[in-house]
Amino acid sequence: MKALEEKILKEGKVLPGNILKVGSFLNHQLDVDFIMEMGREIARLFENSGVTKILTIETSGIAIAVGAAAAMHIPVVFAKKNKTSNISGDVYKTVVHSYTHGTDYTVVVEKDYLKKGDNILIVDDFLANGKALAGLFDIISQSGASAAGAACAIEKGFQRGGDQLRAEGIRVESLAIIDSMEDGNIVFRAQ
């Protein structure tokens, strides 16, 4: 999505540790008109996929998931993160390792909100090593629903998570894929 690549070049900041800061429009301040536009693009990419529900993960996946769901007229479920595994209630849960923070966290979704017969699209803001996405696919699998694939705003292609999922036969669409950002020089993958 050319408009997203241009916005990353204009507003993004590359910080040490391969961190891309896009807090001006995607995950602290939200450029809502632009997020709704990204949502319409995700809806277009998956328009013939029979998606019945979107699954995302708190916090920064929620806005773009709402944008896509508004265009598709379907509900969103956001998975909740917990630092402990001490969770009660009737939930699907999985453990995700965060490389960024060096910790494990448990991700939960109440069983009432994912059912067999649903066809779930995962939507998130960032895709890097793919561990969060893999956790969400595990939750979908536990629920008996089917998975239509995953859509992300920005993929860090050089961290390989997206390509590993694609190699497993999963449909993964990213609106912009960054293949390198050495010395602050952002190079996008041609799509």
Added chain:
Amino acid sequence: MKALEEKILKEGKVLPGNILKVGSFLNHQLDVDFIMEMGREIARLFENSGVTKILTIETSGIAIAVGAAAAMHIPVVFAKKNKTSNISGDVYKTVVHSYTHGTDYTVVVEKDYLKKGDNILIVDDFLANGKALAGLFDIISQSGASAAGAACAIEKGFQRGGDQLRAEGIRVESLAIIDSMEDGNIVFRAQ
């Protein structure tokens, strides 16, 4: 907003401790078409107020803030919660006491995203004792921006936070106000 009152009666569950569970549409699963409708109602209520930006707080305020901002074509900033006060960087911050969890947490917003000259509307999903809203008003005050008021989906009127803010001259609009929910019997305030 009659449609919200009907949805609360149909889908809400009253749990011990005056907890109203609305996870089926507002804060775990998101009924996005309905959230966009609530957003349009918030936009209508504040249409002549010159609002330039919406401020909300993670996590469950984000969806309805995006709904309102999509209708008003303005950005959202979501304040971030931290359990420690050990925060670096150039941020506005304030401490909020959570009665629900019995703990204090620090709320931060990067200074880049709130400026003098902005006229800010606070949007959140729930209003109970009003401590989170008071913290957000404190952050607006630190930034030098003006505050247009606050809009919430569901106000627990019996916890008085909304009426205390109104008594201070602040405009607070809630799409549904619950005046009591004893024995699971939900009574709305006439608006």
